[in-house]
Amino acid sequence: MSQRLSFYIHIPYCAKRCGYCDFNTYTPSELKSGDLDSLSSSYIDSALKEIEMAAQVAGNATIPTIFFGGGTPSLLPAAQLARVIEAIRGRFTLDKDIEITLEANPDSLTQEFLDEIKSAGATRISMGMQSAVGSVLKVLDRTHNPESVGRAVSMVRAAGFEHVSVDLIYGSPGETIDDWRRSLEYALALDIDHISAYALIVEKGTKLAAQINRGELTMPPDDQSADKYLLADQHFEAAGFNWYELSNWSKPGGQCRHNIAYWDGSFWWGVGAGAHSYLNGKRWWNVKHPSSYQEKILQGQSPELSHELLTPENLSDEFIMLQIRRREGILHNHLNSAQIAKAEEFLSSGFLDSASWQDMRLVLSRDGRLIADKIVRELVL
Ligand SMILES: C[S@@+](CC[C@H](N)C(=O)[O-])C[C@H]1O[C@@H](n2cnc3c(N)ncnc32)[C@H](O)[C@@H]1O
Ligand code: SF4
Incomplete structure (x- = not known):
């Protein structure tokens, strides 16, 4: 039986950086290029070459899941993402019921994009909602307003996606328990089958960390975070979403199989700038910046920056x-x-x-x- 290998594809672009986020992502202005279409086409050229490298190493593996994460994959033209799916299809055997997830920002979704990416094989959309309260979204420095999420979920369903998830963040400066309850109720009124809820982490070097250091924003007390977790768990369970991992709840059949593969210690190949991989006891990670990543690939080299061999x-x-x-x-x-x-x-x-x-x-x-x-x-x- 051939080896099973999941693919993670990192898309390192966002329209604007949210104040709390230190993910490996860049805005067109940080990259000194306003044209995401041409940026993305050369980035995907490199990603396809890395998929070739994966085929050399892993042979004809069977692929149970593909996950486009970011950054904001939904910013790219659907045709570019479709090229990746086609390349994996051409080099490996896709599971009959393969799960193909795309992370999306509610602002960047259009019906046309969703229809196109669905025809290319995507099965699941995971959307960054974070909060349903305007003032909290403002503190988080998000570009969307609460209503955009409802509209986006309706478009995702209209395109025929079976699985839709939203990400929530609790514990933002100024967020009250009532604000959080409103976000939970808003999320549960959506036609979704999966929710992730994360406690806000103040990452060093972010705009949010600077605002907190200057005393402009204050984090809520830690015990409020525990209350918010418990409130979320009660609401989700009452609405038929069962917890299956600390920060993840789903309706029956709605679990994210890609994340389960990570937690189970299954093998995965991370394609793209800064992506991590794990195969046969070796974990490695790629050079972080999209330009260095593309340079390495153009020179015919592996984009690996470093690795570790895992002991028993x-x-x-x-x-x-x-x-x-x-x-x-x-x-x-x-x-x-x-x-x-x-x-x-x-x-x-x-x-x-x-x-x-x-x-x-x-x-x-x-x-x-x-x-x-x-x-x-x-x-x-
Ligand atoms: C790549 S983003 C999801 C897609 C898209 N970029 C967006 O934000 O709409 C992954 C998720 O990580 C979570 N996240 C990022 N930074 C975080 C932080 N500092 N603390 C808690 N959650 C965070 C957010 O919930 C975010 O939706
Ligand atoms: S949270 Fe999402 S949209 Fe915001 S900067 Fe991070 S990756 Fe980009």
Whole structure:
């Protein structure tokens, strides 16, 4: 049987950088080029060459999922993204029910784009909504208003996509519990089958971090973040969205299979500037800037910047870190006796689900999910 390999395709462009975001993405003005169409066509030429390299290394693998992430993939002409899907189709065997996801910003979506990318094979759209409250979107420095998300979801459904997800962010400066409740209610009124909800991280070097350092914005207290997580979980579960990973909820059949592949330790190839890959115990990452990436490829070189070889200990620690975040949890026989003893302390404090523990699985309780990082630190050290 051929090897299974997921593809991540990094699209490092955004119309404008949001104040909180430190992803590997560039605006046309940062790249000193106002023309995204020509930028994207030469970037995709390079991506196709990297896909050729992947075929040399991985042979005729079977592809269960492709994920276009960013940046903002929906900014590119659909025809450019379609070239990538075609190249993968030409070099590998696509699973019959392949999942092909595209991250999208609600502002950049048009019906024409969605129809085109759907015909090219995309099956799932994941949209950055973040909040339904105008003042919160303003603090986050987003370009869209709350209504754009509703319009965009309707267009996605009109194009015939079966799976639609929205990303939410909670804990922005100035966001009240009522603001967050409004965002949850707005999201749950949309025709979607998946929601990701992330606590805002203040990344060093961002505009948001500078605003906080200057005292112009203040982060809400930490315990409010826990309240917001619990409120989200209650709303989502009541609406039929089940948690399947700490920050991800879905209706039955709506889980993101690409993300599950990462968490399961499956193999994936990250194509593009700064993309990470993992194959046969080796993890590597590409040079970060799109120009350096394209230069390397043009010179016929691998775009790899550096790599690490994972030891069995690395793999087992990583397995615990990722699996503990999932509803399936960890089978007891993946834990050593010291880890079982530690876990029993968390069980007696109510941080693990006792029914699952009886079934020989370590699964976090709702309260346990709030301190997942602490539990992981104690289990893997
Ligand atoms: C690549 S973006 C999604 C697509 C598109 N670029 C957009 O923002 O609409 C991936 C998601 O990461 C999340 N994210 C980015 N920076 C974050 C931060 N500092 N804290 C929490 N979530 C963040 C946002 O929810 C964002 O939707
Ligand atoms: S959150 Fe999305 S749209 Fe905003 S800068 Fe980051 S990648 Fe771009």
